[in-house]
Amino acid sequence: MHEKIAGESAPLAGRREWIGLCVLSIACLIYSMDLSVLFLAMPAIVADLDPSASELLWINDIYGFMVAGFLVTMGTLGDRIGRRRVLLIGAFAFGVASALAAFSSTAQQLIISRALLGIAGATIAPSTLSLVVNLFQNEAERNRAIGIWGTAFALGGLVGPLIGGALLQYFHWGSVFLINIPVMVALLIAAPFLLPEYRSNEGGKLDLLSVLLSLGTVLPVIYGFKHMAAYGFEPGQLLPILAGVLVGVLFIRRQSSLAHPLIDLRLFRIPAFTASLLVNLAGVFFVFGVFLFQNLFLQLVLGLSPLEAALWSIPSALVFTVMSFQAYRFTNRFGAVRTVLIGLVVNAVGTAAMAAAAYGESLVGVLGASMIIGVGFVPVILTTTGLIVGTAPPERAGSASAISETSAEFGGALGIALLGSLGTVVYRMRMDGIDLSSLNETQASAVSATLAGAVEIAKALGGTTPVWLDTARTGFALGFAVCCVVASVTLLILAAVARKVYQSAHIDERSAAAH
Incomplete structure (x- = not known):
């Protein structure tokens, strides 16, 4: 049986859809940029906040941990309550967390702010991509739109250090977070007019135990591999990875038994x-x-x-x-x-x-x-x-x-x-x-x-x-x-x-x- 994707002869998108794509792409660029923009700021942060070695590691890693841990939950939540709604909630939270990070006076405050940024950031990537799919019904246009979205995602990681370096040349290290705020404000203003709402009518309630199991699967595995990269291989670093795999087995079993799972395992068929x-x-x-x-x-x-x-x-x-x-x-x-x-x-x-x-x-x-x-x-x-x-x-x-x-x-x-x-x-x-x-x-x-x-x-x-x-x-x-x-x-x-x-x-x- 051939896999065929519908929409080859669907109507073409108009100006509203293309402007909406630009808004979504810029939001995705900011999300991606925050994965790399902090690297150049670390010397200034060390001089200002004097974090311990452990705190320094968490400042670097906590954003990526939270993004990875909450992506599936936020993507599924968007299917349930509306992708535009989740995106707007996330954009507001991202802006607030950016301000908290920029004005952090201790390493602990910065770690907490970066964690909140990661949770908010986890709403942006799946929401923006799924909304792109909804905006463009014609397959040729959709592929081009995904290309533009992918450009923003890739450029975020590439220009993050460049923008960070320019800002740090003249401003306080908190400026690398403050640049997020005007973009999120623009998204909050423009999204209700440009982006359609989309939700599944068969989603059911979000299973909180599945959310906890998904976090228990993703976070220990990434934690183990990150520490392996930082300190070299040690047998003890396999323990969190093994724990994550075991929790993952429980997660998959629960998804198989639920009428409305967090991850629809049928996708893998x-x-x-x-x-x-x-x-x-x-x-x-x-x-x-x-x-x-x-x-x-x-x-x-x-x-x-x-x-x-x-x-x-x-x-x-x-x-x-x-x-x-x-x-x-x-x-x-x-x-x-x-x-x-x-x-x-x-x-x-x-x-x-x-x-x-x-x-x-x-x-x-x-x-x-x-x-x-x-x-x-x-x-x-x-x-x-x-x-x-x-x-x-x-x-x-x-x-x-x-x-x-x-x-x-x-x-x-x-x-x-x-x-x-x-x-x-x-x-x-x-x-x-x-x-x-x-x-x-x-x-x-x-x-x-x-x-x-x-x-x-x-x-x-x-x-x-x-x-x-x-x-x-x-x-x-x-x-x-x-x-x-x-x-x-x-x-x-x-x-x-x-x-x-x-x-x-x-x-x-x-x-x-x-x-």
């Missing part, structure tokens, strides 16, 4: 939905991991300032932008399946080029490789996102959007954790046997653990650049290169596997091409 979800997750896995290394490489190995690194990343951002707007042309010409498979192969070529550039410590090579990755990655993600949402029943679009976003969060967390851990292992092996006798035990431990620690110790010591710092930078570059080789090989294998999975899904290429 749709072959195109499941195949697209897995490819989407894997694509995000490698891109997040590789780009994390790239940002650190530019600053720690090549010695660029955060703002300089952000400026050098503008060409990559432009490639992501252009490809997001033009990805539908690839889908229309080659069909959804071929677009995904070709994109995976291009991604593999890009990561192979990144491996060579990282090993050679080449700025131009790394930036060129990141642009190749963008050419392959964007069509894959947008095409699979369109299939994930488009193959779900309309009344479950919010839930499908939330599942897509949650898989992306998991993919990103897994990519950063596992590739980060692999890079750390290579780095530490490279540093074994290096003479650090001139350092005390604490300093030597920091230098051996991470390149960031080595750079900080070298700065603190002053004077000429120590020999071990060059070795540390070479070790990090080698770890980066190894991770990129693993990514390239795995992406080629994934392309071969995905081809077979999509063949078994029997996707109607004529229907998919109309996307």
Whole structure:
């Protein structure tokens, strides 16, 4: 049986729908930007609030934790009570939490504010995507609209450091949060006039136990992988992951027994939905991991300032932008399946080029490789996102959007954790046997653990650049290169596997091409 997505001959959208899309995209950009904008502000926050090491970790991570934990709940809640209503509630809460974060006077206040931001942010991504699906009934226009939405999502992560660096050059660190407020105010004013309301009439009440079980599934798993990335692999870090998996089993059992589940497991019986979800997750896995290394490489190995690194990343951002707007042309010409498979192969070529550039410590090579990755990655993600949402029943679009976003969060967390851990292992092996006798035990431990620690110790010591710092930078570059080789090989294998999975899904290429 062919999977066919309705709406090929539906009426075209008007000016109201396109303006509504712009409003939704800007809101999504802000949500995405908040995942990365804080990195540059951390030195100023440390100087102002003096957080402990544990508090510093929570300031960084709590936003992503809360977003991942509440995505499914908020996406399903939008299906039940109205997606526009949930979006407006979330936008108001996001603005309030942004103000609280900007004016935090203690590390604890900032952590709580970031947690509230994450919960509010979890309403924005699934609501905006599902509303895009409702706004555009024509499949060709819908695919283009999802491309614009995807551009905003991708650009948020890319321009976050750039905007943050510019603001921090002249203003207090709280300014990186205050920029959220006017956008949320504009959304609150415009949304009632531009966006339709949509809800399922068969949703039933929200099952609170399912909400708790979903949180108990997502949060421990992401916590375990994040700590694995931060501190390297230790057996004890598997405990929260195992606990999350066990709670996940209980969650799935409960969903199977409910008349109105939080996640409709029937979605996973749709072959195109499941195949697209897995490819989407894997694509995000490698891109997040590789780009994390790239940002650190530019600053720690090549010695660029955060703002300089952000400026050098503008060409990559432009490639992501252009490809997001033009990805539908690839889908229309080659069909959804071929677009995904070709994109995976291009991604593999890009990561192979990144491996060579990282090993050679080449700025131009790394930036060129990141642009190749963008050419392959964007069509894959947008095409699979369109299939994930488009193959779900309309009344479950919010839930499908939330599942897509949650898989992306998991993919990103897994990519950063596992590739980060692999890079750390290579780095530490490279540093074994290096003479650090001139350092005390604490300093030597920091230098051996991470390149960031080595750079900080070298700065603190002053004077000429120590020999071990060059070795540390070479070790990090080698770890980066190894991770990129693993990514390239795995992406080629994934392309071969995905081809077979999509063949078994029997996707109607004529229907998919109309996307």
